[in-house]
Amino acid sequence: MIKRELYMSRIRPFIGTDLVKVMTGIRRCGKSVMLDLIKEELKESGVPETQFIAFNFEDMRNANLCTAQTLHCEVVNRASEISGKVYLFFDEIQEVTDWEKCINSLRVEMDCDIYITGSNARLLSGELATVLGGRYVEFTIYPFSYAEFMELYKDIFPDVTDSVVFQKYLTLGGMPYLANLHFVEEPSRQYLTDVYNSVVLNDVVKRNKIRDIDLLTRIVTYVIGNIGTTFAATSITKFLKNERRTVATDTVLNYIQYCVSAYLFYQVKRQDIQGKQILSTNEKYYMADHGLREAVFGGNMRDINLVLENIVYMELLRRGYAITVGKIGAKEIDFICQKQEQKIYVQVTYLLASEETIQREFGIYESVRDNFPKYVVSMDEFDFSRNGIKHKNIREFLLMKEWN
Incomplete structure (x- = not known):
């Protein structure tokens, strides 16, 4: 079991406090393992x-506990047999109706340390903010990094x-369970x-009671096919119209947002570098x-x-950066990344196979006058660094401890 110290170092300061620790992220990204790692740290x-006291609400044996009232009674009953602080672990809590009322009640009435995981950002953030106010701290867990x-x-x-x-990572990705399958392709x-x-x-x-699954x-197929490509919801509307499906742009936006809330997609807004403002149209999405x-x-190698x-x-998101796409006139910098006082610019391409490509990828920084790393x-494999702009092989870049 990988220790996932990147996340543990963030969670560790809150262990034992009365804040509810919330771990969110796409299903199967390793949230349950994070609960196990916290248990191990507590035992040590x-x-x-x-x-x-631990519950996994994807386990059918806990199906009878999927309301706030029944869960509350079960926890209180079990806790009555424990002396001292009780450590509560709730996995995939969104399966419990009105779960936030139960969690808040437990937090108030007993000496406990609470950890919960969930797979829906909108459900968790909205209901937590309403009931718990500032009494929780949230950590987003992602699939495995390349490291x-x-x-x-x-x-x-x-x-x-x-x-x-x-090459294996390019096609298989970072879902933790793949190691149990020995990364065999089929x-x-x-x-x-x-x-x-x-x-x-x-x-x-x-979760969103969608009827038109087609x-x-x-x-979703359109967005998956166009990850990293700037497009507007109206582009999807036109695409669907060509397929003889008439749909309102608001419906398209809602459906995409549902996928963002389920952590399937991440939305990246564009930033006008010269005008120093966030643009409200033509975002990018990544999986x-x-x-x-x-x-x-399919097509990861074709769309490499x-x-x-x-x-x-x-990887940038995993390390805690706030990310936008940089717009300079008609050109774009792939990522402008900020974290506290740190800032870096990142341009990604497959190969610097010609002088024209080199000029395009490095030349995008000519209008950026600050001294932050680019x-x-x-x-x-060959180092093309020039004019203070650093070139890195992607494997090396992903394994670097710091980018400053």
């Missing part, structure tokens, strides 16, 4: 396992080269397809895991430029 600090994937892959296949590992593809279907059916269709499928894209859509962008975007990231 001297807390006996008898102080733990985590490589650690697991080389544990199974110790003699492979880094380039072979990265079982992995089947598993990823099942994960995708579970996200769409449970966290999008069921329309949703078409919209939580590019392996899901390969499983249900977009997939590399997706991988870099998710990167061009590609699959090239």
